[in-house]
Amino acid sequence: MGVEFLFCGAAGEVTGSMHLIRHRDGWVALDCGLFQGRREDAERKNRKWLVEPSEIRALVLSHAHTDHTGRVPRLVAGGFDGPIYCTPATRDLCAVMLPDSAQIQMEDIQYVNKKRARQGLPPVEPLYDDKDALAAVRLMQTIPYERGFEVLPGLRAVFHEAGHMLGSAAIELHIGDGDAARTLVFSGDVGSPDKPIIRDPAPFPPADYVICESTYGGRVTESVSDAEQRITEVVRRTYERGGKVIIPAFSVGRTQTIVYFLHQKIARKELPPYPVYVDSPLAVNATEVFRMHPECYDDDAAKFQRSTGDMLGMGCCVYVQDVEESKRLHRRRKPCTIISASGMCEAGRIRHHLKNNIRNSKNTILLPGYQAENTLGRKLADGEEYVNIFHERYHVRAEVVQIHGFSAHADQSQLLKMLTPLSGRARRTFLVHGEREQSEALAGLLRERGFGEVSIPALGERIALS
Ligand SMILES: [Zn+2]
Incomplete structure (x- = not known):
């Protein structure tokens, strides 16, 4: 049926979350996060798109953290003008976080340009500014948890509680119809149970394809x-x-x-x-x-x-x-x-x-x-x-x-508990959002539990699915 995944971030690392799905004639993006870490490396990745923003027809956000939404204003400035779907709390958090992020970008660039001037180099533009941040928020359409919605013709989605932060969701996607219909679940970031204020993560729905985070894939944290x-x-x-x-x-x-x-x-x-x-x-x-x-x-x-x-x-x-x-x-x-x-x-x-x-x-x-x-x-x-x-x-x-126990991420045992019911059903599982050894540790345990193909995609990897 010609579905293709393209991993554009949080591939072998924990920032820059962005995964693309090509369905029929257009791309849909899951998340559009900022790369963070070593300045030059992050800067280079943040300025480069693997698919032109104008070719992306819709964006679905898992939650408001910067490493999942911090590049949305740049996507919009670069020509994306499709709908951005997210939960109501995610939209409201983005409305305060994205302008704040724009402010940081604008302050950062002053420092960078001072340094460039000393080296005789021309100034560079910030990644985005406050106007781009507001333009991004204007494209956001809110959908409550557990209510199905159409992302594009032939592509439906549902948000499930991810228990990671206010408004955080795992995204269930139904791609195509009839015999060719497939279900994808994208975990976003999974929270740990008993985390104060917000609800525990809901179980993942049955799915043919899974894209799951693995921040603590190799670690058990204190309760x-x-x-x-x-x-x-x-x-x-x-x-x-x-x-x-x-x-x-x-x-x-x-x-x-x-x-x-x-x-x-x-x-x-x-x-x-x-x-x-x-x-x-x-x-x-x-x-x-x-x-x-x-x-x-x-x-x-x-x-x-x-x-x-x-x-x-x-x-x-x-x-x-x-x-x-x-x-x-x-x-x-x-x-x-x-x-x-x-x-x-x-x-x-x-x-x-x-x-x-x-x-x-x-x-x-x-x-x-x-x-x-x-x-x-x-x-x-x-x-x-x-x-x-x-x-x-x-x-x-x-x-x-x-103190580690207030982490917003599920640890290894909690991730296994969430994923194990999908064993036998999931044709392919992709582990993202983790340092290499963390993802490897979880991949090994999933294979032992009967998960067929478990892989850790590299940045820019394209995978055609049957
Ligand atoms: Zn997060």
Whole structure:
């Protein structure tokens, strides 16, 4: 029937998610994410399309994270003008995240162009600007979970809860009809069960073809309840010695998870009512979007929301937008928790908070997730005694704690649980969104469980399907 897949990102790596499906005379894209990591490599990949944007007729998004949506404005600027389908919460998150990403692109390019000018090179344009970001949001059409919709003639889709972040979905696609009809399931990013606020992932529907993420394909992570207990202990002992807890966290998803968790602990009097400051303008805007989408909450969150009226605030939490207000936090001496971006301490206001608090042994730096190589977060996690912040050397005297259980990704055992029911039915399984060894580990286990052809596609690989 002439269906073809083309893997355009998150192939052998964890960023740049984008997979194309050629059906009849046009391409449909699943996700359109930004490549991140080493600047030059990411820049080169972000500027190149494997298929001209004007040849893509529709785009379906799994969720709002930048590595799944961050190139949509560039796609639109490059000539794509088809519909973009996503859940309502994904659209609303994109409406705050894509303009923020455009701002970062515009600031970044100033730095790049200064460097180029010194080398006598001509300036380059940003990847996209705020107008492109708004044009992208205008093309978005929202579809609730579990409601079938037509992507193109002969191609229908359904969103299923992926349990990864607010609005996240796995995408079920029905391609063609009659005897030639085939079903594809694209996992997007799969969340772990029991993750605070959002529902657990729904089981995958039966499918002929599977494209599944494998971020933690080779790893078993600590449970959410163990992580919760450890965070409670860390915050309590820091407060008892009169210190501050500094938490670098991604503005969308991780920050809200931690606020919700701390708010619950304070409400139940399991933690003293010291204030929690959320110091990130993007996190403030994203939190508003969380408030607008109670349809995505799990039972616990819905109940907590009913009893408090505002699960992400209510007295325990101060949201900081203004730079002056952020600076005032540096002078605060009493115990408190400060959550700020970026999650790996590479940019943003968190660096100021670290600079001001890292030398005091009463304080704690709590790293609630994975820290990539060569980042300041990784250096702290590795226990380095001295680190550089804004080109100055600082002695790390604060306690440093890393906790993995709040990860938004399913680990190996959870992925296997999701995939195993498809064994026997799935003709081909493609593992994406993982570093090589993580995907290989999962591929091996799937083959043992009777999955026929399991492969890890390379960037740019085209596969014709029968
Ligand atoms: Zn994600």
